[in-house]
Amino acid sequence: xxxxxxxxxxxxxxxxxxxxxNCTYTATxxxxxxxxxxxxxxxxxxxxxxxxxxxxxxNKGFEATYRKETTSFHLEKGSVQVxxxxxxxxxxxxxxxxxxxxxxxxxxxxxxx
Amino acid sequence: xxxxxxxxxxxxxxxxxxxxxSCEQNLNHDAMYWYRQDPGQGLRLIYYSQIVNDFQxxxxxxxxxxxxxxxxxxxxxxxxxxxxxTAFYLCASSGTGPLYGYTFGSGTxxxxx
Numbered sequence: 001x002x003x004x005x006x007x008x009x010x011x012x013x014x015x016x017x018x019x020x021x022n023c024t025y026t027a028t029x030x031x032x033x034x035x036x037x038x039x040x041x042x043x044x045x046x047x048x049x050x051x052x053x054x055x056x057x058x059n060k061g062f063e064a065t066y067r068k069e070t071t072s073f074h075l076e077k078g079s080v081q082v083x084x085x086x087x088x089x090x091x092x093x094x095x096x097x098x099x100x101x102x103x104x105x106x107x108x109x110x111x112x113x
Numbered sequence: 114x115x116x117x118x119x120x121x122x123x124x125x126x127x128x129x130x131x132x133x134x135s136c137e138q139n140l141n142h143d144a145m146y147w148y149r150q151d152p153g154q155g156l157r158l159i160y161y162s163q164i165v166n167d168f169q170x171x172x173x174x175x176x177x178x179x180x181x182x183x184x185x186x187x188x189x190x191x192x193x194x195x196x197x198x199t200a201f202y203l204c205a206s207s208g209t210g211p212l213y214g215y216t217f218g219s220g221t222x223x224x225x226x
Binding site: 032034036041042043044045046049051089094095097098099100101102103104105106 | 117118119146153154156158161163169171183203204205210211214215217218219220
């Protein structure tokens, strides 16, 4: 079946450090891939997405490239801020009508000043 | 403003009691979803509905029930048959499908004592 695997956290960084959160997927066909972010006590918000191989999603300084050959969609940011502290979820959609998003287990990021 | 409202934010119930969590959206979205979030488990799909008067079981539907009598509303009932109901419950909706992202509510934290 379809699934998403994320690196385990927590990830602890100092402000202005480089961030990478790894995400790999298993899917039949060609899924669409997403990163969502969850701030404490809130629901999730869509951060970025990519719908086909080699697409790069970007938003708020975050980027992720859809790599079909390595079935990966790693999240990166060049310089993190304290306000980026949150839980990040990688997700996939199998591009099949009537199906829902499948989420990874989430990775907690903590940024200190 | 358009969005999804989940109520209440915190809910306490005694073991053996059924409890209903509310989810209302004014986004005119066709599809609605319920996820359960536990520490280290990510989001797991409970039920989802693509249109009014129709819904499908997700991965962990046992012990839960839903209804979709109105487009705007998708209440979730946690029954006494649910073995471990204490969790954070998230409701989401999407317009033309998951490809365009979900809009999430801010969640309900249910504690069963």
